[in-house]
Amino acid sequence: MIQSLARGLEILDLLANAENGIGITEFAQHLGVDKSSASRLLQTLASYGYAEQNADTRRYVLGTRVLALSNSVLRRIPLRDTAHPVLRQLTYMTGECSHIAILSQGKALYIDQVESPSILRVETEIGTLSPLHCTALGKVLIAFNQLGVPESLKAYTPKTMTDPVQLKLHMELVYRQGYAVDDEEHVLGVRCIAAPVFDHRGRVAGAVGISGPIGRMPNDGVPKFAGMVMELANDLSRRLGNTSAT
DSSP states (O other), X not given: OOHHXXXXXXXXXXXXHOTTOBOHHHHHHHHTOOHHHHHHHHHHHHHTTSEEEXXXXXXEEEOHHHHHHHHHHHHTOHHHHHHHHHHHHXXXXXXXXXXXXXXXXXXXXXXXEEOOSSSSOOOOOTTOEEOSTTSHHHHHHHHHHTOOOOSOOOOSSXXXXXXXXXXXXXXXXXXXXXXXXXXSSXXXXXXXXXXXXXXXXXXXXXXXXXXXXXXXXXXXXXXXXXXXXXXXXXXXXXXXXXXXXO
């Protein structure tokens, strides 16, 4: 193992997981180095565009160079090209922003989206990694990949399920009904609905969903929206060669 390279990758992971950035002192403690060494490491990454320092908070975040690399990777994911016309159709049918995500690093990685034509819309930046337990796309990835439920579940809103037993029962419901709903569990005022996409081998290729304000996606409208999401998810599955898609 090349120690300096490993250390650099460890730093990128720390920056990626720090939602509000990371300060020099905290950074030094994580790596077990003194503050001057920590500062030099971060400044080196910043000089190459892999880290940036917020002028107000003095905390470091991932730099734009990482975004360029991630976009390069996303462009090489075949699923994204196949899914894009389906997402356009889903947005046309529902009027809401549509997304597709895959399982990556224990989270839902958004690889493409089509924006809603409405002025008030819910968008998620391509390349975003979102939690599994409180997003519709993430719930689908848990339920249909038959993943175990984590013991520790972070609360993002008062509606987030944080009881592993409750979440496990909820995942069984998601699996039975064929779709998942995020009922303001990740962001207040936002409702999301998602369904699984299967490849030619019958394996979960990803999840397709829509997101919108609860005013346009009320509780009594969920079955209608869910039907459209499942219809387009099945269409994408067929395009991927899944002959069992209904």
